[in-house]
Amino acid sequence: MVTRAGAGAAVAATAVVALLSAALALYGPPLDAVLERAFSLRKVHSVKDMENTLQLVRNIIPPLSSTKHKGQDGRIGVVGGCQEYTGAPYFAAISALKVGADLSHVFCASAAAPVIKAYSPELIVHPVLDSPSAVQEVEKWLPRLHALVVGPGLGRDDALLRNVQGILEASKARDIPVVIDADGLWLVAQQPALIQGYQKAVLTPNHMEFSRLYDAVLRGPVDSDDHHGSVLRLSRALGNVTVVQKGERDILSNGQQVLVCSQEGSSRRCGGQGDLLSGSLGVLVHWALLAGPEKTNGGMSDLKLTIWGPKIETGVQTRAQGGCGPRTTTPTSPHLPLSPSPQVQPSPGGCIRRLLSHQAVQPPSLPEARSLHHHLRHDRRGGGRLQQALR
Numbered sequence: 139m140v141t142r143a144g145a146g147a148a149v150a151a152t153a154v155v156a157l158l159s160a161a162l163a164l165y166g167p168p169l170d171a172v173l174e175r176a177f178s179l180r181k182v183h184s185v186k187d188m189e190n191t192l193q194l195v196r197n198i199i200p201p202l203s204s205t206k207h208k209g210q211d212g213r214i215g216v217v218g219g220c221q222e223y224t225g226a227p228y229f230a231a232i233s234a235l236k237v238g239a240d241l242s243h244v245f246c247a248s249a250a251a252p253v254i255k256a257y258s259p260e261l262i263v264h265p266v267l268d269s270p271s272a273v274q275e276v277e278k279w280l281p282r283l284h285a286l287v288v289g290p291g292l293g294r295d296d297a298l299l300r301n302v303q304g305i306l307e308a309s310k311a312r313d314i315p316v317v318i319d320a321d322g323l324w325l326v327a328q329q330p331a332l333i334q335g336y337q338k339a340v341l342t343p344n345h346m347e348f349s350r351l352y353d354a355v356l357r358g359p360v361d362s363d364d365h366h367g368s369v370l371r372l373s374r375a376l377g378n379v380t381v382v383q384k385g386e387r388d389i390l391s392n393g394q395q396v397l398v399c400s401q402e403g404s405s406r407r408c409g410g411q412g413d414l415l416s417g418s419l420g421v422l423v424h425w426a427l428l429a430g431p432e433k434t435n436g437g438m439s440d441l442k443l444t445i446w447g448p449k450i451e452t453g454v455q456t457r458a459q460g461g462c463g464p465r466t467t468t469p470t471s472p473h474l475p476l477s478p479s480p481q482v483q484p485s486p487g488g489c490i491r492r493l494l495s496h497q498a499v500q501p502p503s504l505p506e507a508r509s510l511h512h513h514l515r516h517d518r519r520g521g522g523r524l525q526q527a528l529r
């Protein structure tokens with residue numbers, strides 16, 4: 139069971155800094171009291187650092203206003219929930235509401251529906267995923283949803299996976315952003331073509347899911363000496379979809395840039411923390427896309443920050459080189475030179491939006507990507523082609 143502190147820390151340790159706004163949305167002021175509780179088992183983070191980062195995220199949070207109508211700030215659908223797993227879809231769907239969505243739907247197998255309904259009156263639970271007309275049933279709702287989170291608690295039943303395949307196809311046809319997690323990633327590993335080149339897809343693999351997906355797509359093991367490059371390669375091989383590899387440091391890439399979040403989080407490794415992330419991300423991806431260039435200062439090249447957390451990692455494309463990296467790629471100080479000037483400093487939403495709506499380079503085809511992977515693994519002399527790409 140994810141404890142409150144674990145949940146807060148999991149949120150705060152996410153790969154997508156925009157999720158930090160969840161800390162704000164979940165707990166409201168005073169933030170320092172909340173962060174103190176979230177990090178109570180370890181030295182308390184300087185709220186000042188977190189505050190600076192949060193300031194960047196606020197740009198994409200839609201303001202509350204009496205002129206809005208129900209659902210306007212986010213209607214999110216979670217596709218998952220089966221006989222065995224009812225917690226994961228609940229965690230994902232309730233996180234979407236806690237972060238700030240107005241409505242949260244769960245499309246699950248009939249056996250899971252009464253259980254998830256019992257967890258919360260706030261969730262709109264549709265027991266359709268194991269129905270022969272599952273795709274049509276979900277398709278009816280797609281015009282009313284802003285984003286989907288596919289996979290939490292889905293399980294690996296072939297019939298369910300086939301239905302989810304149809305739901306993904308229908309979502310792509312409507313240009314709906316999709317966050318794919320958990321057993322949704324199991325499906326993508328079986329059929330990478332399902333999301334190939336769909337740049338409004340965000341994949342959120344954990345360690346195991348990343349290895350599985352990497353092996354399925356690039357036909358070889360992850361290069362454990364080159365995490366950044368591995369995430370970049372996988373993103374490129376899938377046509378520049380955004381990949382968020384969760385871990386002690388979360389590594390994100392859209393096949394062009396690599397972002398790293400090393401913000402310290404919970405040391406608990408309990409089940410459900412990834413579900414919190416995927417549900418929260420469903421809302422924030424929608425908000426980041428909605429925010430528009432004026433709120434996220436357009437493209438990557440304007441971004442000064444790419445690393446959120448106490449350390450600057452090397453190997454990240456520098457800002458000068460058109461990336462969103464910090465002004466330097468060598469560690470300059472243990473702490474980020476956080477000198478936000480909001481009107482200049484675009485929000486990390488810019489990174490998210492940029493990651494999601496960048497003008498993609500022509501990604502290599504799958505065979506090309508596989509041969510690049512092969513060369514890189516066997517061409518350790520003075521930086522292979524990927525290292526060139528990262529410079």
Ligand SMILES: NC(=O)C1=CN([C@@H]2O[C@H](COP(=O)(O)OP(=O)(O)OC[C@H]3O[C@@H](n4cnc5c(N)ncnc54)[C@H](O)[C@@H]3O)[C@@H](O)[C@H]2O)[C@@H](O)CC1
Pocket residue numbers: 222223224225226227289290291292293320321344345346347409410412413
């Ligand atoms: N309460 C619930 O209903 C929960 C349901 N869950 C669902 O369970 C299904 C399977 O998810 P899992 O995450 O268990 O499956 P994974 O395929 O990610 O994990 C398989 C095995 O790998 C191990 N593993 C995970 N991370 C590892 C790491 N960093 N290093 C080494 N080994 C690692 C795990 O112990 C697990 O036994 C998904 O659909 C997921 O959504 C989980 O989200 C957890 C909570």
Ligand SMILES: Nc1ncnc2c1ncn2[C@@H]1O[C@H](COP(=O)(O)OP(=O)(O)OP(=O)(O)O)[C@@H](O)[C@H]1O
Pocket residue numbers: 148149151152153320343344345384385386387388403404405407408409410411412413414415
């Ligand atoms: N070793 C670690 N140290 C610190 N934080 C971690 C570590 N591994 C993962 N995290 C953080 O925990 C969160 C969940 O990651 P995790 O790998 O547990 O996902 P998951 O296995 O998909 O979880 P779930 O049980 O919900 O499926 C992420 O935000 C990630 O940043």
Ligand SMILES: [Mg+2]
Pocket residue numbers: 319320344412413
């Ligand atoms: Mg998971």
